Amino acid sequence: MLISKGLLLVILLIFAPLFAQAKTPPEVLQPYKQYVSALEAGDVDEAGARAEQAYNAALRELGRDDPLIGTLAHNLADLLYDDPDRQIKLYRQAIALTPMMNADDIIIVAQRWVALGQAHAVRPVSPLVDFKSSAKDISEGWEFIEEQSLQDTTFGGEMMVLKGWAAASLNKVDEALSWYEKADVIFSGPNHEYFSLLEYMNKVLRGKTLIVYDRNIEGAIVLQDVMQNLEGKLPADHPYVKDAFNTWLWARSKIEQSGDTENAATAGVCKCWPYDEISKKAPVPIVRMPPIMPSAAKRSGRVMMRFSVSRDGSPEDIEIIGYTDKVFIRSASRAIKKWKYDVNEDHSYVDLQKIVTTISFLLMTERGKLLPENEMTMLLNVGE
Structure with missing residues (x-):
């Protein structure tokens, strides 16, 4: 430095x-x-x-x-x-x-x-x-x-x-x-x-x-x-x-x-990576399997993922965009593979590409107190 x-x-x-x-x-x-x-x-x-x-x-x-x-x-x-x-x-x-x-x-x-x-x-x-x-x-x-x-x-x-x-x-x-x-x-x-x-x-x-x-x-x-x-x-x-x-x-x-x-676009939220290619007609999830909390997790965390959706509604080509702790990546990847989306004939190829979502992991103490993330930011895998 x-x-x-x-x-x-x-x-x-x-x-x-x-x-x-x-x-x-x-x-x-x-x-x-x-x-x-x-x-x-x-x-x-x-x-x-x-x-x-x-x-x-x-x-x-x-x-x-x-x-x-x-x-x-x-x-x-x-x-x-x-x-x-x-x-x-x-x-x-x-x-x-x-x-x-x-x-x-x-x-x-x-x-x-x-x-x-x-x-x-x-x-x-x-x-x-x-x-x-x-x-x-x-x-x-x-x-x-x-x-x-x-x-x-x-x-x-x-x-x-x-x-x-x-x-x-x-x-x-x-x-x-x-x-x-x-x-x-x-x-x-x-x-x-x-x-x-x-x-x-x-x-x-x-x-x-x-x-x-x-x-x-x-x-x-x-x-x-x-x-x-x-x-x-x-x-x-x-x-x-x-x-x-x-x-x-x-x-x-x-x-x-x-x-x-x-509403975000109207208010002035810009279109920037990885959102610049997201279609307004993206499919809607109909099944979202929750992730399993990793036993090694010490605090809450998040994983941001980008993927495409096949014609049968299954996520594919899954990428990890960012994460707060690597310990959550495997569980998040396993969970999202079990998701299903509502895909119909009106969805074009572009509509099914580059969908972005975040999977959150909330870890509580035995008394129900939330253990917050170490940082309120993500470590990026790509786009830095």
Whole structure:
């Protein structure tokens, strides 16, 4: 992974004071300089190793309450993409150790609150994730934004996105959607001063929330801005673009299954792969055998499939388009082979091709509590 020039500039501007600190021990300063050099070269692994070295040296040489520890904790946290739990701890430490002496310190703390909230939001869902703790951190960050009158700035918009995520995590759907809409206003307003990935994250989260609660057409339209990268600020292979496209596929599948395709088209849901060749006269399923839950499944999941229908109504040429977990593929394939469609003489060859459907697997605990999917996206087999 390469560091963008814009991000590198921000990092260097924030942390340049380290060079000016005459009392910084060489055991800390040397790995810090190596960290900066690695960032400039785009070597994230080396930068992470040197950031870790500088942080640990500072703990030994300076003690845990030195403000410099906060800076180095932030450096290290920014590079711990695969360890969000540790990221969260380090961002908390960085916030606690930031001296509030001037306007620059306020900006740094605001950045750290946003980074802390993002670390919560991107953490993979697991039984160990405490959404109430996440919401508490994000609420404290929002309180800081309000105290500093930053609500109408980009920082405010970013924290609104995270407030929405926290509300959605606690099943407060209307509150979540309200925060997402407020963030959209900020990102479109005159005080939005720099590009933020949370602009895109806001749309992805809003689209997902709408789809989860069966507002599929609305959700699909929101996701199209990201999926098609209409603003052009992200590379085509950015995770947010892929995430939006995958979730959009899910929305389109739900729209298709509910028979709401014409309303979707009227509302502005675009025709994109794999739906661009679907006939409006596709046959209707008359027998749908439910899949058997795999014994190895740990959570709920989905498999999206594309297939043709023979003249006798049987699915054939079955393809797996996407899945949330490979454990479901075999069971889904076996189930769909037993489906039957109502095929009559009015159906043309085209009508029987490229039919797309999603098979869902809902796993419950012994007490009837739904075990949600690890992610609300699919891993695509084709079309990426």
